[in-house]
Amino acid sequence: MSYRFIMILFYVLLAQLPVKAEEDPVRANAEQRYESFKPIDSLEKSGISAQLKLLLRTIGQEELLEEANQYYYAVDLYDSGHKELAFYYMHHLAQLGYSAPQFYLGYMYNFGEVVEQSYAEAVYWYLVASMNGDADAQRNLGYLFYDGEGVETDYEEAIYWLSQASFNSDPDAQFELGNIYDMGEVVAEDNFKAIELYKMASRADHQVATYYLGLTFRDGDGVEKNFETAYEYFNKAAELGHSAAMNEVGYFYLNGLGVKEDNAKAFEWFEKAKAENEPYAYYNLAWMYDNGVGVKKSYKKALDHYLVVAKANDPESLFQVGYFYEMGKGTSKNIRKAIYWYERAVSHDSLGAMNNLANIYYYHNGKWKNKRKAQELWERAATGGYILAQYNLAALYENSDSNIQNKQKAFEWYMKAAKQNDGQSQYKVAQMFFDGIGTEKDIEKFYYWLEQAAENDYQKAIDDLQAIRQEMSLGGK
Numbered sequence: 001m002s003y004r005f006i007m008i009l010f011y012v013l014l015a016q017l018p019v020k021a022e023e024d025p026v027r028a029n030a031e032q033r034y035e036s037f038k039p040i041d042s043l044e045k046s047g048i049s050a051q052l053k054l055l056l057r058t059i060g061q062e063e064l065l066e067e068a069n070q071y072y073y074a075v076d077l078y079d080s081g082h083k084e085l086a087f088y089y090m091h092h093l094a095q096l097g098y099s100a101p102q103f104y105l106g107y108m109y110n111f112g113e114v115v116e117q118s119y120a121e122a123v124y125w126y127l128v129a130s131m132n133g134d135a136d137a138q139r140n141l142g143y144l145f146y147d148g149e150g151v152e153t154d155y156e157e158a159i160y161w162l163s164q165a166s167f168n169s170d171p172d173a174q175f176e177l178g179n180i181y182d183m184g185e186v187v188a189e190d191n192f193k194a195i196e197l198y199k200m201a202s203r204a205d206h207q208v209a210t211y212y213l214g215l216t217f218r219d220g221d222g223v224e225k226n227f228e229t230a231y232e233y234f235n236k237a238a239e240l241g242h243s244a245a246m247n248e249v250g251y252f253y254l255n256g257l258g259v260k261e262d263n264a265k266a267f268e269w270f271e272k273a274k275a276e277n278e279p280y281a282y283y284n285l286a287w288m289y290d291n292g293v294g295v296k297k298s299y300k301k302a303l304d305h306y307l308v309v310a311k312a313n314d315p316e317s318l319f320q321v322g323y324f325y326e327m328g329k330g331t332s333k334n335i336r337k338a339i340y341w342y343e344r345a346v347s348h349d350s351l352g353a354m355n356n357l358a359n360i361y362y363y364h365n366g367k368w369k370n371k372r373k374a375q376e377l378w379e380r381a382a383t384g385g386y387i388l389a390q391y392n393l394a395a396l397y398e399n400s401d402s403n404i405q406n407k408q409k410a411f412e413w414y415m416k417a418a419k420q421n422d423g424q425s426q427y428k429v430a431q432m433f434f435d436g437i438g439t440e441k442d443i444e445k446f447y448y449w450l451e452q453a454a455e456n457d458y459q460k461a462i463d464d465l466q467a468i469r470q471e472m473s474l475g476g477k
Contacts, residue, residue, distance in 0.1 A: 006070065012214075026300050028119060071101060078104065087114045092246040094125065099132035103320075106137055110144075119150020130161060135168035142173065146186075150402025155186040166197065171204035178209065191368030202233070210237040211245045218257075227258030238269065243276035252286060254293075263294025281306040283317055290320075309340065318345035326356065335360065335368060346377070349384035354378070375404070382413060390417035399436075412440030418449065423458030426450075430461070 071203030074089035087108060093101035096393030123144060129137030142161035145154045159180065165173030178197030195216060201209035201397040214233035217226045231250035231252050237245035250269030253262045267288060271287045273281030286305035289298045303324045309317035322381030325334045339360060345353030354377040362374035375396060394413035397406045411432050417425035430449035434441045 029124070071098065074101065083108070083114045094128075097132070099129045099134040099137070102126075102129035102132065103134045103137040103140075106140065110140065119144065123150050130164065133168065135165045135170035135173065138162070138165035138168065139170050139173040139176070142176070159187065166200070169204070171201040171206040171209065174198075174201035174204075175206050175209040175212075178212075179194070182212070191216075195222060202236070205240055207237055207240045207242040208247075210240065211242045211248075214245060214248060227252070229258070231258035238272075241276075243273050243278035243281070246270075246273035246276065247278050247281045247284065250281065254288075254300050256285065263288075267294045279309045279314060280313050282306075282416075283314065286317070286320070299324065301330075304329035310344075313344070313348055315345050315348040315350040318342075318348060319350045319356070322353060323356060324331070326360070339368065350385075351381040351384045351389065354381035354384075355386055355389040355392065357390070362396075381418070385420070385423070387417045387422045390414075390420075391422060391428075393427070394425070407432075407438035409438075418452070421452075421456055423453045423456035423461065426453035426456065427458050427461045 016447065020352045028433060070089045074086045074093070077083070077089070078086035080118045086104075090101040090108070091106045094105045094416055102125050106129060108114055110122035111117065115121075123141070126141040126144070132143050136477045138161045142158045142165065144150055144158075145161065146158035147153070159177065162173045162177045162180075165248070166177050174197045178194045178201065180187060181197065182194035183189070195213070198209045198213050198216070202213055210233050214230045214237060215221070216223060217230035217233065218224065233251070234245045234248040238249045246269050250273065251257070252259050253269065254266035257259065267285070270281045270285045270288070274285060286302045286309070287293070288295050289305065290302035291297070303321065306317045306320045306324065310321045318341055322338045322345060324330055324340060326338035327333065339357065342353040342357040342360075346357060358374040358377035358381070360368055361370040361377070363369075375393075378389045378393040379395065382393045388389045390413050392411045394417065397404065397409075397413065398410035399405075414425045414428045414432065418429045426449050430446050430453060432438050433445040433449065435441065450461050450465055454465050
């Protein structure tokens, strides 16, 4: 009993299931057509023969009517943009039972190339090619079932066909299947399966799978964190042309992660990623120019690079552009432009922009002054955990001469910042414990927070501790 006969019998049995047919008429129709599929010489029966012969006679290539030559010629025609003529060849060869032309025919119906788009035809030809073992068709059939295009969404069916393509060494299917297990949205999350599938695809030089392996080992996602291994995968993906991986390689060199720190190599890789329009490479280059790391400091170049990423609505870059205009770094000082960029950053939830915009609204003496807006922005940023905003909000509640003064709230916000190791806030907490302002007086806690501030190199705390110790030493004599 032949493999083809067994598979036809299998689909005959499937076609007898009425519920499946009702739920998915396109799939049922494909199965019924496949049941009766027989390779035929459609070249003569379809009328295509006359068209082909005329075309081939015109170009002096009558020998291409031989089946052995037609497929390769059809592929050349397809790749060179002569898709209508390629379609004739593919249709003929598909009817004769060749799997690769069957895939091409499914692809052309899938995306409406030459013919009107038809998911029903695409499913049919993908199915026929899949049953003949074509990995490309199996993968694309899996996509259709996963996305519910032309057939009812069926994740089990999608995973089955992607698995078949994966077994047939298709790296795209291996990556997609790995991603399904990685995300755990339609199947139980399985990091081990995901990583193994990514590795299979990576061995076939699949860019994205290799990059994902880098991310996996960088973040310790389902494996032990390993910067050396992460670097190896990022470097391989970068060499394969993956722009985000190029940026990661640069970042690893910049920070000495899994590789010896090398600012020159970091800059080189950021430049390569920048040439591929990788946005975060622009950000990293801006940081290097801003801080003079590995390159000559240039606020102008830093601003130019930040602007590229800011225009793509990256929150941190939007904040940096606002800050450069506020401070006059690399450009003339311009509060109006600073506010514009800060507001855009705030709309993308930049806590730093909220804090700095609040500073402008609170301290500006001209038309931008708006204490109500300042308080609202400090509240948002402080609630989000931004230390400077927590300190500023605490100072507002402590020192305001209006009805919003609230020493207890001031103490609470200073304490939140202090617990995040902000030396200045720790010093304020110590003072409030010493004076009993906003909280009960507590000398033991006063010493504790004063020491914490000193350990964080807050100079006033260091000076106070020295003075206290000196006084205690003199008193002891």
